[in-house]
Amino acid sequence: MNDEKLIISLLDDISALEEQVIPQINELSQKLPEIYSNYAETVRELVSTTLDICRDIPNMKSSTRLKIEIAGEIAARSIEAFGKAKAAYKHNQLLDKMMAVKKMIASENRERNAKALESAKIKFESSRRLFNKYISINYPAKLKDNDQISRISAISLRILNLYRTNMFLLSMCNYLNEEYRYWSNDMQSSDLPRPDYFMINQIIIQEMFGDKKPIDVLERSSKIGGQLSGAEVMLMADPQLPLITFQNNRNRFTPPSDHSTSNTLISSNEAISNYNYLVQQRDACQQEEPDSPIYASGVFSSIIIILLSIFYIPGVWWVKTIVGAIAIIWLWSRLGSYTSKIEEIHMQDITYLDNEISNYIAGVCGLIKQPNFDYNKKSAISTFFSSFFS
């Protein structure tokens, strides 16, 4: 198992609860009211049948029918409200049961996690020393050959990956520590953001370049030339860091056309090439004018209509003009509706391609979807009344 998977496996306990237990609790909370709404439906059915029968009894007063109707509706609503209240009660009961499991996990794991956290801190600090040393060194602008460039870029990536992994491990241990602390205190979640590589990459970019915009750094170092710092080598060689810099400014990134080290590094970075390809696809789609053939055919058809109305429609000139004008207006109104549909489809294509770019950046940079569960308990009584009066 590689280091990344190993670190993510620390979340296995939480994942087991989130993936297996919580969806079932939510499903049950929806199914229970369904049973009672069926009961309520049965009551409504009985009331409606009774009222139908009453309609055939001549002596029955309308006030009696109204009373039956009101009583039936109250009974049906009470049953529905009871179902929702029972679901809320069951939901709370299962959350309590899950809390007990979480408490047990926390009490077993807290001490061990504290040890892991201690080790992760030491590891992080030592890899940070190495990382800081590397980003401050300067390489000459022109290296001997491509082999030398690829060796340097490989070393830079190994140092970066070591630092990134250790920072991720430390964040994960910190996160688990907080979760266990909350669980021990009968709270379902710490509400801390779950660490992912995307977050870690953003921190690393900040550490490397501070307030400078990394995209500017990338452009400057790839165009101006001169000495290259270790940080710049990392930025150009790594697949994740440059994509993080592109996320807010999704333009095509063109490497310099000379034979500099920067050019070699950027050209051999597959992530940048893939990103450029996706951006190129989107830009090409943006530049397309899908409705221009329709306009051209509209103009052509209008000319034909004018000619037809002049030479083939019998009658005086104003009859020809009115018939021709009506035909042209009808034609353009039809074309207008087609072009708006085509433009809508075109916009959907652009949005789709833009989302493809976002998904690619998110996938390469390790963005994970943050869990969003409702751990709040529901009051059975207020659920009953809100359902009854809704």
Place this chain on the structure above:
Amino acid sequence: MKNYNNSYPAEYADNIETPIVVEEVRQLSTRTDNIIANVSNALNNISANAVEISRISADVQLQCAQLEHMLNCMMVKAQRDVTLYEKSLPILDKQFNFCQQRLDKLMDKAVDLISDDISDASLARQEAIMTLIETTNSSINNLISKLIPSL
């Protein structure tokens, strides 16, 4: 008895009782038919509802039982063998300390070695030290994952 004199056409005037009875019986029969139709319709709907209710109830009961069982299993698994952990802790501790010290030393060495020297020999030394660091770092990550076993 109701006065139906004004309600019936003239041809029935000589025998007023017969059409009244016939009409009443016809109305009664229509009402009875209506009631039977309503009741049977209601019974159909109710039985369909009852089938649906029993299906969802069985589903809910099964799911509840499965969920409770799952939570109980998790609870049992969460009560890990503390004695085993306590026994293994000194060994883990030793391994941790060994790897940690080794990593520290390697890092010190790497900080010295990493430089702007791009000669083949220097790059080879940098590559070699990185390999050692990565191996030791992975060993510590392995130990950490052993420390926190999952359910």
